[in-house]
Amino acid sequence: MKRGFGSDNHSGVHPKILKSLSEANIEHAPSYGTDEWTERAEKSFKNHFGEQTQVFFVFNGTAANVTALRALAKPYQAVFCSDVAHIHVDECGAPEFMAGLKLYPLRSVNGKITVEVLEKGYIRRGDQHYSQGQVVSLTQPTELGSVYSVEELKNIIAWAKERKILVHIDGSRLSNAVMYLKKSFKELTTDLGVDIVSFGGTKNGLMMGEAVVILNQELARDFKYIRKQSAQLPSKTRFIACQFEAYFKDNLWHDIATHAHTKALELYTAVRDITGVSVREVPQSNAVFVTLPPAWIKILRKDYFFYVWDEHSFECRFMTSWDTQSEDIQGLAKKMKEIRP
Incomplete structure (x- = not known):
């Protein structure tokens, strides 16, 4: 996967x-x-x-x-x-x-x-x-x-x-x-x-x-x-x-937490200015909350799985972890730009 x-x-x-x-x-x-x-x-x-x-x-x-x-x-x-x-x-x-x-x-x-x-x-x-x-x-x-x-x-x-x-x-x-x-x-x-x-x-x-x-x-x-x-x-x-x-x-715990937060900030920066995307706020931990057009969700989840946090507003939760890579983030952002209106 x-x-x-x-x-x-x-x-x-x-x-x-x-x-x-x-x-x-x-x-x-x-x-x-x-x-x-x-x-x-x-x-x-x-x-x-x-x-x-x-x-x-x-x-x-x-x-x-x-x-x-x-x-x-x-x-x-x-x-x-x-x-x-x-x-x-x-x-x-x-x-x-x-x-x-x-x-x-x-x-x-x-x-x-x-x-x-x-x-x-x-x-x-x-x-x-x-x-x-x-x-x-x-x-x-x-x-x-x-x-x-x-x-x-x-x-x-x-x-x-x-x-x-x-x-x-x-x-x-x-x-x-x-x-x-x-x-x-x-x-x-x-x-x-x-x-x-x-x-x-x-x-x-x-x-x-x-x-x-x-x-x-x-x-x-x-x-x-x-x-x-x-x-x-x-x-x-x-x-x-x-x-x-x-x-x-x-201090492995600190390395893991730092990496996850750094990648969350990177994800926030990569998607916040994409047309059709609304980001809740600058992440304080390893979670990024993004509201997406409903039609995008199924397409994006084929390659980059994430959860819909609010089924009414279509706010979605993107979590980063110890093994999240920049290529994952850039791939997600690229996919969003490809399907935007």
Whole structure:
């Protein structure tokens, strides 16, 4: 299949990460996270998030989000999130079904929620007829590719902490935000008071596997039971852990994020002035949102796959990844110019 722009999890495994899998595939190793690869990967996470960090590997992003939310909220409680948040739009109801909790989607602007909309949703406290808001879940970067600034995060987290509300970061692409803001993982999470991060792997060059990064030690105490009960305890944990070890080694994570963002900027520049094309904004992560004439979509997707984000406006999402090449971008732009009116 030709390289396209459907998603950053359409790409293959980064060669350095693939090599780590081969190197871990030797003889026997203890199971369920008691191996040396898991120990080293956990140390890498501690180096980036702080010594109090506890890490639990799971198989996929939905599991990372659901198990994290199970640790944060009881079934009679609720999670505030954006109306375009992945946990609300793209988890097939898994948080509600598996965690038993309720999601409160709030009106977003360019994917972001604010203290003002949170305050409007913070109602009926103590009312036994109403699910009690207990968690704020922020997607960083958002589903629309925008990045919460440090100041925006500080304001929301301060609001939450004042009300004893816990904070979850859906960070399937958190590395992209860290790179864009030129901050450390710790500065964007631990130092601000974030409680749990769902940390992405598959969208960042891994074959499979995500990490639930618990920064609030009280929440980590019983998490091993939540993970097991959720059918997410990997027996051969080393094959997830070794990938994260390679991901952090020599700042590979930063190289991957930088490449993906650079190519997103290149794509933005290549298509923004084409007649008939409307681009949402300069990309802050590795997503470019482009509105196209409906007749173009089927033609373009024959060679360069992408998703239609909004079936009403025909706004489309183009994602770049660690292996996106300039020739892919120029080929797409050339095709657009060939079919324009």
